Amino acid sequence: MTAQLTSGTAACPGCIASPAEPARPIPEDVQIALSLPGIHCSACIATVERELNAHPGVEDARVNLTLKRAMIKAAPELRAADLISVLERVGYEAHELDPGALSATQSDKAGRDLLMRLAVAGFASMNVMLLSVSVWAGATDATRDMFHWISAAIALPAIGFAAQPFFSNAWSALRVRRLNMDVPIVLAILLALVTSLWETALSGKHAYFDAALTLTFFLLAGRYLDYRTRAAARSAAEELTALEVPRAIRLVDGAEEEVAVATLNVGDLILVRPGGRMPVDGEIVSGQSELDRSLLTGETLPVFAEAGVTVSAGEVNLTGPLTIRATAVGEDTSLHRMADLVAIAESGRSRYTSLADKAAKLYAPGVHILSALSFLGWYIYSGDVRTALNIAAAVLIITCPCALGLAVPAVTTAASGRLFRKGMLIKHATALERLAEVDTVVFDKTGTLTSGTPELINLGDHSRADLEIALALAEASSHPLSVALTQAAREAGIKPATLDDITEVPGFGTEGTYQGQRVRLGRAAWTGAEEGDQTAAWLSVEGQAPEAFLFSDSLRTGAAEAVQAFRDAGKEVILISGDTQGAVQALADKLGIQNWIAQALPQDKAKHVEALRDQGHHVLMVGDGLNDTAALAAAHVSISPASALDAARVASDIVLLGNDLSPISDACDTAVKATKRIRENFRIATVYNIIAVPLAVAGLATPLIAALAMSTSSITVSLNALRVR
Amino acid sequence: MEVLAYLIPISLFLGGVGLVAFVYTVRSNQYDDPEGDARRILNDEWDDKPKP
Numbered sequence: 001m002t003a004q005l006t007s008g009t010a011a012c013p014g015c016i017a018s019p020a021e022p023a024r025p026i027p028e029d030v031q032i033a034l035s036l037p038g039i040h041c042s043a044c045i046a047t048v049e050r051e052l053n054a055h056p057g058v059e060d061a062r063v064n065l066t067l068k069r070a071m072i073k074a075a076p077e078l079r080a081a082d083l084i085s086v087l088e089r090v091g092y093e094a095h096e097l098d099p100g101a102l103s104a105t106q107s108d109k110a111g112r113d114l115l116m117r118l119a120v121a122g123f124a125s126m127n128v129m130l131l132s133v134s135v136w137a138g139a140t141d142a143t144r145d146m147f148h149w150i151s152a153a154i155a156l157p158a159i160g161f162a163a164q165p166f167f168s169n170a171w172s173a174l175r176v177r178r179l180n181m182d183v184p185i186v187l188a189i190l191l192a193l194v195t196s197l198w199e200t201a202l203s204g205k206h207a208y209f210d211a212a213l214t215l216t217f218f219l220l221a222g223r224y225l226d227y228r229t230r231a232a233a234r235s236a237a238e239e240l241t242a243l244e245v246p247r248a249i250r251l252v253d254g255a256e257e258e259v260a261v262a263t264l265n266v267g268d269l270i271l272v273r274p275g276g277r278m279p280v281d282g283e284i285v286s287g288q289s290e291l292d293r294s295l296l297t298g299e300t301l302p303v304f305a306e307a308g309v310t311v312s313a314g315e316v317n318l319t320g321p322l323t324i325r326a327t328a329v330g331e332d333t334s335l336h337r338m339a340d341l342v343a344i345a346e347s348g349r350s351r352y353t354s355l356a357d358k359a360a361k362l363y364a365p366g367v368h369i370l371s372a373l374s375f376l377g378w379y380i381y382s383g384d385v386r387t388a389l390n391i392a393a394a395v396l397i398i399t400c401p402c403a404l405g406l407a408v409p410a411v412t413t414a415a416s417g418r419l420f421r422k423g424m425l426i427k428h429a430t431a432l433e434r435l436a437e438v439d440t441v442v443f444d445k446t447g448t449l450t451s452g453t454p455e456l457i458n459l460g461d462h463s464r465a466d467l468e469i470a471l472a473l474a475e476a477s478s479h480p481l482s483v484a485l486t487q488a489a490r491e492a493g494i495k496p497a498t499l500d501d502i503t504e505v506p507g508f509g510t511e512g513t514y515q516g517q518r519v520r521l522g523r524a525a526w527t528g529a530e531e532g533d534q535t536a537a538w539l540s541v542e543g544q545a546p547e548a549f550l551f552s553d554s555l556r557t558g559a560a561e562a563v564q565a566f567r568d569a570g571k572e573v574i575l576i577s578g579d580t581q582g583a584v585q586a587l588a589d590k591l592g593i594q595n596w597i598a599q600a601l602p603q604d605k606a607k608h609v610e611a612l613r614d615q616g617h618h619v620l621m622v623g624d625g626l627n628d629t630a631a632l633a634a635a636h637v638s639i640s641p642a643s644a645l646d647a648a649r650v651a652s653d654i655v656l657l658g659n660d661l662s663p664i665s666d667a668c669d670t671a672v673k674a675t676k677r678i679r680e681n682f683r684i685a686t687v688y689n690i691i692a693v694p695l696a697v698a699g700l701a702t703p704l705i706a707a708l709a710m711s712t713s714s715i716t717v718s719l720n721a722l723r724v725r
Numbered sequence: 726m727e728v729l730a731y732l733i734p735i736s737l738f739l740g741g742v743g744l745v746a747f748v749y750t751v752r753s754n755q756y757d758d759p760e761g762d763a764r765r766i767l768n769d770e771w772d773d774k775p776k777p
Contacts, residue, residue, distance in 0.1 A: 041764060042764035042765060042767045042768050045761060045764060045765060045768065046768050046770060063761060064757065064758040064761055065758055065760045065761030065764060066757070066758045066759055066760040066761060067758070112751055112752075115751055115756070116748065116751060119744060119747045119748065119751070120744065123740050123741075123743065123744040123747075126740060127736065127737060127740050130736060131733075143729070146729075150733065154737075
């Protein structure tokens with residue numbers, strides 16, 4: 001299936017940029033971006049760069065191993081598909097990314113900004129800490145005051161610059177009268193600065209400049225980790241090139257003109273070339289061909305198409321050119337109706353609150369109340385605003401959410417890094433937590449458990465002579481079944497027979513003459529055979545009974561392992577497909593899946609998933625087609641392969657970059673582990689608060705104790721997070 | 726205690742040098758591909774002469 005999709009000329013954005021329109025200025029260098037899920041070592045970098053740089057038209061190619069990407073500067077006529085085939089020949093899987101959508105500069109700016117603030121906070125906190133250590137070591141009187149003033153001179157501008165993200169977040173929350181995590185953080189930082197300045201002005205003993213800065217540093221570190229994880233996932237997952245046709249060929253008075261799909265109207269005549277995707281719903285006016293409906297319905301058998309047949313947007317035209325008359329465009333197409341289903345289902349998922357949010361909801365008001373109470377208590381007890389304010393600041397600093405702000409991002413970064421190395425992209429922030437709760441796994445068949453490419457299964461049943469004729473006929477066509485037959489026969493060492501007058505009859509098959517006899521390879525009815533329920537191409541030699549070449553959908557690599565691993569882990573595995581009873585049952589038997597449903601409509605799939613959810617199950621949905629999107633969105637958590645349709649990828653939380661399915665079960669294990677670590681970190685943080693908070697409330701916390709307690713807890717949770725790796 | 730008059734500016738200066746160096750590395754894209762750079766050093770392709 002992948003082969004058909006990428007071969008579709010209209011689906012390639014590189015072609016649109018190709019010099020077909022001389023009016024538009026062509027950029028001197030075209031940037032091509034490729035996603036390379038398989039690279040992992042220095043040899044991979046060297047091979048990929050060598051192969052790409054050796055390709056004519058490539059000016060410069062550089063691999064980024066961290067993002068598993070290659071950025072290529074190339075001549076304008078070079079197409080990404082050529083480079084992909086070059087890399088596939090040396091054994092690397094590659095997918096095209098849309099370089100325009102990658103917006104590397106913009107996302108980098110935000111990342112750099114955070115990194116710069118982190119560096120300033122680090123620099124300032126180290127210097128201030130140096131001065132503070134001298135104070136703790138026994139500096140007194142004028143020396144202590146001088147150290148405090150220098151600390152203030154460093155801390156005030158440093159915090160003014162570094163803590164800006166917290167200030168702006170807290171402000172935007174307060175403006176709509178809500179509390180978020182940043183409000184107590186900002187309050188703690190500001191209160192610490194104000195009381196420290198006050199203390200310094202009065203030659204007091206305690207100043208919390210170092211605490212305010214280290215706090216900023218640790219929290220910024222957490223923020224930066226969080227940003228990195230999300231930015232990497234977002235940029236790659238969303239920008240995997242859209243496979244939907246952005247352009248269509250409209251026929252106006254017999255002349256072809258290329259227009260954007262959005263400008264098509266009902267009643268327009270549209271030409272769809274072989275390999276192209278239907279841009280709109282319509283009815284075939286002329287032409288004969290076969291349609292691949294698998295992404296919409298899950299059916300693997302190509303459907304015969306001729307004048308009068310209705311087509312839906314998203315179907316792929318396989319063999320002959322078709323002219324269709326648009327009956328529904330834009331939002332009325334079946335593609336869009338499917339997307340509406342997704343929107344309805346999505347709203348359910350956004351209700352999930354992450355562990356961190358749950359903790360923050362308890363935490364933010366709790367801290368404020370505690371700090372206010374200790375201020376009030378001390379004010380009533382001692383009658384001194386200065387002491388009371390000092391203690392309130394100490395309470396806020398000690399309780400500040402380092403564990404929340406650093407521990408959760410550290411765990412998710414470690415876990416997503418681990419999954420990324422295995423070829424999975426986490427798109428959604430809470431996906432890992434939801435994945436950890438999964439107890440039921442629902443698979444789609446076509447394109448998910450199977451690779452969507454047919455595989456010849458009965459090569460041995462045919463005589464050598466028949467195979468030679470079939471091979472000769474198959475080589476003349478680019479139909480997926482012909483391609484599969486050619487590949488299988490070539491691998492078996494068959495040489496094609498010499499045929500004359502080979503012609504492809506779109507929608508039916510290929511025919512030719514062999515030693516004066518007419519030979520045909522194609523559909524059952526055309527070759528005079530009975531239609532069976534299995535995918536088959538028939539070979540008829542004049543005067544002989546037609547013979548069937550049977551095909552089955554080849555299993556995706558790692559599918560069997562993934563299913564087995566889920567069953568071993570005690571999870572229920574269900575197969576729901578839109579394909580025929582026979583095909584689904586055969587696959588279910590092969591993989592040992594007891595629970596399967598065939599001929600399911602897209603709505604049925606979503607309903608099944610919803611029913612499971614209502615029974616209290618947490619469903620993981622794995623699917624790739626348009627018919628899966630509603631189910632993907634309805635599921636507790638969802639995964640789709642990179643070869644999936646755009647809509648399906650958008651609806652899913654995790655994208656599988658490679659072709660291998662086996663990492664899915666690992667992902668579940670990693671998710672369980674990560675969630676366990678997050679909970680552990682909360683427990684560590686709670687224990688530390690139970691010890692330190694009473695000291696602070698009692699007025700016993702000195703800046704030294706605050707610094708020690710804060711750093712130890714931050715370092716412990718970060719180290720604990722690293723255990724996920 | 727007069728020594729502090731030297732030591733504090735020196736420590737601030739050294740810290741500042743570190744900060745400036747870091748800002749330079751960020752500006753010149755040196756953190757874009759940490760994993761790749763760690764592997765590239767093992768590649769002997771440009772050992773004899775630098776990449777033109």
